[in-house]
Amino acid sequence: MSSTVSHVLHSLSLAAALAATGCAHTPGPKEVASAYARALEEERLAEARALTSVPPEEQQAFAEHYADASVRKARAEEVRAALPELQARAPALTLLQTPEGWRVVEEKPADAPRAVLGRFLDAVEAGDWATAWSLLSDPLRARYTPERLREDFKREPLSAERVRRARLALKGEVKVTGVGAEFPLGKERSVRLVREAGEYKVAAIE
Structure with a gap:
């Protein structure tokens, strides 16, 4: 079954489930994240991937990464633990879910x-x-794929x-500039991030 068909079928099943509970609307961040965690736990990897931004050419690497049940379980628990502080992000804009909505x-320049960088290092270590x-x-x-990044590390x-x-x-x-940010490492070395479409991305870790 193609990834497109799988995605459509999953979207229809999710919509049907929401309609059955009287919530016929476009799934929000918490609903999508919860469905993603549940799909991982139940080893429905095609459905889990369809709920991510992973492109079709990376689906094999995604499937290999989550082939281990312990990895799937850990990721599902991580996603659920993050739900109370869920964020929605766009270039130059972040929204945080709080008990009040x-x-x-409003971030400081270095935040x-x-x-x-913290998210990147957490992902590498995990x-x-x-x-x-x-x-x-x-x-x-x-230059890289997730699999090649793993192999190089x-x-x-x-x-x-x-x-x-x-x-x-x-x-x-942190030294913030118009084009990015630098975290000094000493001896004229630094961790460098660049701004792309309003978002910071890791360009070098030394």
């Missing part, structure tokens, strides 16, 4: 690049290569040390 987040790849700059995403003996230094830099000062 959705609220616009956005710090959050992106082996979530699809997410790590999605946070790379355009040139790096063109495993082959490179200094990868763990670079991630450790980047994690330390994350706690330090």
Whole structure:
């Protein structure tokens, strides 16, 4: 079954489920995230992938990553744990779900690049290569796939040390410019992020 057909069938089944509960509307962020976690747990990987931004050419890497039940379970638990602080993001705009409803987040200049670098490092350390790849700059995403990113990190003996230094830099000062942000590492080295369509992306970790 093609990915398009699978996506359509899943969308119809989700819509039918919502209609049955009197909620016939476009699924919101919490509904999509919950359906994604449930699909992972139940090993419905085609349906889970259809609820992500993973392109069709990366579906094999997605399936391989979540072939292990323990990996699927960990990701589902991670998604559910994040639901109370769910965010909606767009270039130059972040909304946070609070008990009082959705609220616009007014960020300090350093907050956005710090959050992106933190998400990237968290993804690398968790082996979530699809997410790590999605946070790379355009040139790096063109050069890599999630699978190749994983292989390069495993082959490179200094990868763990670079991630450790980047994690330390994350706690330090941030130099924000018109085109990106830098986290100094010392000796004229830095973790660099660039702004693409209003979003920060990782360009180099040293």
